[in-house]
Amino acid sequence: MPAAMTDRPPVTLRRARAGHAAAWAEGWAAGWTALCFATVTALALLCGNPARAAGVPLSLLVSTTPLSLPVYVAQARGFFELEGLDARITDCTGGFRCLQALLDRQGDIATVGDLPLALRAFQRKDFAVLATMSHSSDDLKLVADRSRGITEVAQLGGKRIGAVRGSASQYFLETLLFNVGIDPRGVTIVDLAPEGVASAARSGAVDAVAIWEPYAHAAREAWGPRALVLPSATVYRQTFNLVAHRSLVGARDDALQRLLRAIERAQRYIQDEPAAARALLAARLKLDSRVAEAAAEGMGFKLGLDQSLVSTMESQARWARREGHVDMRQLPNYLELVYRAPLLAVNPSAVGIR
Amino acid sequence: MRIRRQLSATLGLAAVLGVLLLGAMLAAARTQWMLGHSMARAQAISHEVSGLLVLTQEYALHGDARAAQQWLQRQRAIGDELEAEAAAYRGNPSFEQLRGLAKALPEVFARWQTVRADSSAFAARRREMLLDQIVTSTQAMSDHAHQWYADVAAERGQAEQVFMGLSLLTVLVFGGLLAWLGRGMRRRVLQPLEGLVSAARAFGRGESGVRLNSAEDDELGELARSFDVMTTLIEERGAELGRTERQLRAVTDNLPVLIAYLDRNRVCRFVNAHFGHVCGPVAETFLGRAVDDALGAAAWAPLRVPFAAALDGERRRCEWRLIGRGQSHLLEAEFIPDPGPDGRVQGVYLMAAEAGARRAVQEAGETLPADGTSP
Numbered sequence: 198m199p200a201a202m203t204d205r206p207p208v209t210l211r212r213a214r215a216g217h218a219a220a221w222a223e224g225w226a227a228g229w230t231a232l233c234f235a236t237v238t239a240l241a242l243l244c245g246n247p248a249r250a251a252g253v254p255l256s257l258l259v260s261t262t263p264l265s266l267p268v269y270v271a272q273a274r275g276f277f278e279l280e281g282l283d284a285r286i287t288d289c290t291g292g293f294r295c296l297q298a299l300l301d302r303q304g305d306i307a308t309v310g311d312l313p314l315a316l317r318a319f320q321r322k323d324f325a326v327l328a329t330m331s332h333s334s335d336d337l338k339l340v341a342d343r344s345r346g347i348t349e350v351a352q353l354g355g356k357r358i359g360a361v362r363g364s365a366s367q368y369f370l371e372t373l374l375f376n377v378g379i380d381p382r383g384v385t386i387v388d389l390a391p392e393g394v395a396s397a398a399r400s401g402a403v404d405a406v407a408i409w410e411p412y413a414h415a416a417r418e419a420w421g422p423r424a425l426v427l428p429s430a431t432v433y434r435q436t437f438n439l440v441a442h443r444s445l446v447g448a449r450d451d452a453l454q455r456l457l458r459a460i461e462r463a464q465r466y467i468q469d470e471p472a473a474a475r476a477l478l479a480a481r482l483k484l485d486s487r488v489a490e491a492a493a494e495g496m497g498f499k500l501g502l503d504q505s506l507v508s509t510m511e512s513q514a515r516w517a518r519r520e521g522h523v524d525m526r527q528l529p530n531y532l533e534l535v536y537r538a539p540l541l542a543v544n545p546s547a548v549g550i551r
Numbered sequence: 552m553r554i555r556r557q558l559s560a561t562l563g564l565a566a567v568l569g570v571l572l573l574g575a576m577l578a579a580a581r582t583q584w585m586l587g588h589s590m591a592r593a594q595a596i597s598h599e600v601s602g603l604l605v606l607t608q609e610y611a612l613h614g615d616a617r618a619a620q621q622w623l624q625r626q627r628a629i630g631d632e633l634e635a636e637a638a639a640y641r642g643n644p645s646f647e648q649l650r651g652l653a654k655a656l657p658e659v660f661a662r663w664q665t666v667r668a669d670s671s672a673f674a675a676r677r678r679e680m681l682l683d684q685i686v687t688s689t690q691a692m693s694d695h696a697h698q699w700y701a702d703v704a705a706e707r708g709q710a711e712q713v714f715m716g717l718s719l720l721t722v723l724v725f726g727g728l729l730a731w732l733g734r735g736m737r738r739r740v741l742q743p744l745e746g747l748v749s750a751a752r753a754f755g756r757g758e759s760g761v762r763l764n765s766a767e768d769d770e771l772g773e774l775a776r777s778f779d780v781m782t783t784l785i786e787e788r789g790a791e792l793g794r795t796e797r798q799l800r801a802v803t804d805n806l807p808v809l810i811a812y813l814d815r816n817r818v819c820r821f822v823n824a825h826f827g828h829v830c831g832p833v834a835e836t837f838l839g840r841a842v843d844d845a846l847g848a849a850a851w852a853p854l855r856v857p858f859a860a861a862l863d864g865e866r867r868r869c870e871w872r873l874i875g876r877g878q879s880h881l882l883e884a885e886f887i888p889d890p891g892p893d894g895r896v897q898g899v900y901l902m903a904a905e906a907g908a909r910r911a912v913q914e915a916g917e918t919l920p921a922d923g924t925s926p
Contacts, residue, residue, distance in 0.1 A: 334651055375680040376662060380673045433684070434648065434691050497644035503694035505687060512683035519676055546701055549694055 252283040253452045258295040258304040261288050261482060263410050263492040264331045264437035265308050269481045270463035270474055279462070280455040290391050292437065293364045299324060299442055305449075306456065311436045312365040315510035316517055318529035323443040325536035327453060328500050328547070329436045330460060335495030336435055337369040338413035339427040341405035342398070342420050350377045350427050359389040359403035363522070365435055368513055370407035371520065372433050381520065395419040410492045411484055436506055446536050453539040457500060461543065464498045501547040502540055507531045554739055554769045561735075565728050572721045579714040586707035589639065592632055593700035596649075599629045600693045607685050619664060626660070629653050629692075645702055649695035652688050659684050743771040747778060754782055809873075809882065809903040812889070815862060817841045820898065830875040850874070854884060854901075861886035861899040871903055881906040 259265050268286065271277050277284035289295040292309040296317060299307035306327075314326065339358075341347040347356065350373060360366045371381040387403050394412045397403050398419035405427070406416045417424040439460070441453060467474040471493075479489035510531045517523045537548050603625050610618040633650050640646040663681040666674050746763055754761045761782050765775035803810050804824035812821035819837045826834040836845065843851035850873055857867035871884040884903040891897040 332648070334648070372680065372684065375677050376659065376684075378662075378677070380676075434652070434688070497648055499644060499698065501694075501698070503691070503698075505691040505694045508690045509687045512687045515683060516680060519679060549697065 253281055253455060254283045254285070255306060255449075255452050255456060256285045256287065256304040257456075258287050258289050258298045258307040260292045260295050260308045260437075261290055261411075262292075262336070262437075263478055263482065263489070263496065264310075264333060264336060264435075266467060266474060266478050266493065266496070267330055267460045267463040267498055268308065269477055270466050271459045273477050273481075274463065274466060276459040276462040276466075277456075280459040282452065282455045282459060284456075284459075291361060291364060293361070296324070296440065299440060302442065305442060305445055305452075307440045309438055309440045310365045311438065311506060311509050312368045312513050313363065314438065314440065314534065315513035315529075315531070316363055316523065318510070318531060318534055319514070319517070319523045319525045322529070322534060324534065325441050325443055325446050326502070326506070326534055327439045327441050327536055328457060328460075328502055328540045329438050329506055330500060331437045331496055331498045332434055333437075333496045334434050336409050336492070337366060337407065337429070337433070338410070339370065339373060339405060339407050339429050340398075340413055340416040340420070341425050341427055342401075342403075342423050343425045344423045345404040347405060347427070348425065350374075350429070351379070353377075353405060354379050354383055355385075356404040357385040357387050357402070359387045359394060359397050359406040359408070361391055361408065362386070362388045366407045366409060367522075368516065369429070369433055369435070371516070373407070373429050411482055411488065414484070414488050414492070434505075434509070436509065438506070441536065447538075450539055450542070454542050457539055457543045461500050464500060467498050499547075500540065500544060501549065502535060502537055503549045507535070507550060552769065554771065557735065557739070561728065561732055565725070568724055568728070572717060572724065576714065576717045576721065579710060579717055583707060583710045583714060585639070586703055586710055589636055589703045590700060590707060592636055593696060593703055596629055596632050597693065597696040597700060599625050599632070600689060600696050603629070604686070604689045604693065607682075607689055611682055614667060619660075622660065623657070626653065626657055640699070643699065643702060645695045645698035649692055649699060652692045652695065656685065656688055656692075659688070739767075739769065740771060743767070743775060747771075747775060750778060750782075754785075759786055807904070809884075809901070811837075811842070811901040812898055813842055813858070813901060814898045815896070817843060817858070819845060829873065829880060846873075854886075857884070857886045858899060858901075861888045862896050864888050864890070864896055870906060873903075 257268060259268050272284065272286060287298070287304060289298055289307075292307070293313040295304075295307035296309045296313050298304055299309075300317075300321065300323065307324075308330065314324075317324070339350065341353075345356065347353060353374065358370060360370045367386065370386065374381045374384065387397065389397055389403070389406070389408075391408060391412045394406050394408050395415040395418065398406060398416045406413070408416060413426075417426070439456070445453060475489050475493050476486065478484070478493060479486045482489070484492070511528060514523075514528045514531075518526065518528070532550070535550055537550060541548050603622060606618050606622040606625065609615065610622060630653050633646075633653055636646070637650065659681055663678065663685060666678045666681060669678075743765070750761050750763055762779045763775035764779065765772045767775070806823070807825060808823075809825050809829060810821070810823040811819055811826065814820055819840055819842055822834055822837045826837065842854075850871075853869060853871055857869045860867045866888065867886045869884055869886075871882045873880045873882055882903040883906045884901060887900040887902065888896040889898040889900060
């Protein structure tokens with residue numbers, strides 16, 4: 198039989214949610230605030246190198262060729278300023294002229310192909326190669342007037358062929374002739390200035406021209422429907438390089454590193470935004486967009502110092518000596534013309550020359 | 552939201568996220584594997600190109616047909632390896648340059664082989680030119696192969712980072728889900744259950760007015776409201792039982808009959824007030840004691856047999872002389888069994904009235920005319 202129940206005051210049990218919820222919300226808010234602050238701070242610290250020396254001056258002598266695209270992109274996109282450089286750019290027609298201007302102290306840095314470097318090293322060594330900026334197996338072209346009975350390279354024997362003496366166009370032409378078994382001494386090489394190619398073509402002074410872009414395009418336009426671009430299946434991989442005056446070596450390494458970093462940014466931009474880069478090239482060189490696109494097609498843009506640069510220059514030096522383009526018997530030591538330190542500081546893995 | 556629905560939604564979300572993350576991780580792992588494969592191929596090509604350079608110089612120095620044959624075999628192997636990777640690396644500048652050089656080189660080598668036999672001055676110049684081309688091109692191939700390998704290695708490093716990132720994300724996502732689930736379980740299940748357990752314990756201790764007053768629309772809210780209904784009903788029935796008990800007590804206490812309830816072990820579970828009238832204040836000590844101990848063995852002796860019979864289910868009567876307050880009372884006791892729900896006798900009711908009163912009543916009944924007229 199159950200015991201009798203006695204009456205007691207009522208008790209209501211509730212969960213103390215309000216206090217727990219408020220504490221939980223405050224904790225979350227504090228945690229997220231701290232995380233956001235830490236993230237922003239870390240990003241600010243990680244976001245590259247703030248320019249310590251704003252406006253470090255550097256004058257660049259830049260050849261008007263599609264191979265100079267990284268410089269044009271760096272200029273247009275403000276990458277020089279981003280790296281704290283006050284880059285003043287002067288155009289020159291042909292890397293060989295840029296090199297001459299550099300040696301005449303008209304600038305600090307020049308964009309030069311491998312052939313002018315190889316030949317100039319026979320005479321003087323007051324310049325230093327910082328890095329290869331771009332390369333192409335298709336920038337140099339052999340354009341012929343088919344009305345002169347030229348439909349293939351093997352038919353160039355005895356013809357008048359325009360080229361720029363002492364430049365990559367002459368080397369390209371002679372390499373091509375040797376490949377097909379034509380002695381370069383059996384053709385008439387007409388020494389042309391790059392800007393004179395179109396008029397030489399129009400005037401009939403030459404039957405064909407060996408020249409780089411955009412002057413090859415000018416020759417095609419000059420000959421119109423008679424123009425024929427001969428297949429040049431050579432293995433001449435032309436490099437285009439950043440060359441500094443020897444006086445900058447060791448004295449302005451900081452500026453040289455900033456230059457290389459700006460060029461690297463430009464190369465990343467070219468890779469990520471190829472269409473925009475080509476549009477920029479067309480605007481800069483005043484080219485038709487299709488011409489700019491075709492010109493940039495076979496090019497590679499990557500900063501580096503490869504062993505093949507040295508071996509190519511040595512090969513070119515042997516050619517120049519063998520063919521009598523230089524008088525000196527002893528080949529220069531091209532390793533002495535390479536200055537690796539700035540590129541080692543910027544991108545060690547890009548330096549392949551030991 | 553219902554707990555079941557929330558659990559289903561959470562499990563569904565976990566499943567979807569799991570599938571997505573697993574898919575992403577598998578894709579990242581596959582990318583890593585493929586890039587590893589490409590790296591191995593790039594290394595192999597670099598090795599082949601190194602051999603090509605040596606064979607070129609060997610052939611240039613000695614003119615061995617064996618060197619030329621091996622040169623061609625190596626070049627063919629390089630071409631095959633490059634074609635196998637062409638689809639994946641079309642557009643990579645280093646790869647395209649390497650491929651272009653590899654395609655153009657055999658023709659130059661073939662020309663060089665042809666010119667070797669010519670002894671003219673032009674042929675000598677041409678031979679040197681072609682050899683230089685082959686050497687510099689092979690060196691360029693080596694540079695491009697190395698750069699391609701570096702590009703692939705960088706890609707693989709990125710793929711590894713993606714994989715690590717996905718792994719970390721998976722841990723964070725599922726850790727977060729578990730934490731969220733745990734928090735939800737605590738807030739929506741454990742805390743309400745704790746409240747329910749506390750309430751049940753309080754109710755079990757006899758506290759009245761125990762209510763959870765839950766407004767939640769989930770399963771535990773329903774349970775809490777059911778608990779409140781149950782405790783209300785139990786309290787109401789308890790109050791009702793209390794009233795009934797008090798009424799019965801009033802009746803039994805005012806009857807001139809000794810009423811007691813003994814369990815199977817002869818322990819007194821109930822005695823009415825008349826026991827006190829007959830036995831005196833000592834009757835207050837009977838509750839909870841064995842009846843033979845409470846009344847004394849002599850007083851209990853005549854009741855032993857009828858009590859045992861009642862435990863067996865028999866209703867028994869007997870005469871019982873009880874000494875209380877210095878007086879002797881002759882009682883007529885009756886033992887009534889109390890069967891439980893299972894039919895087994897769980898206790899015995901003892902009712903005892905004064906025998907003299909009954910005899911007097913009986914005798915009074917015997918002297919009354921049979922025809923019912925007054926004597």
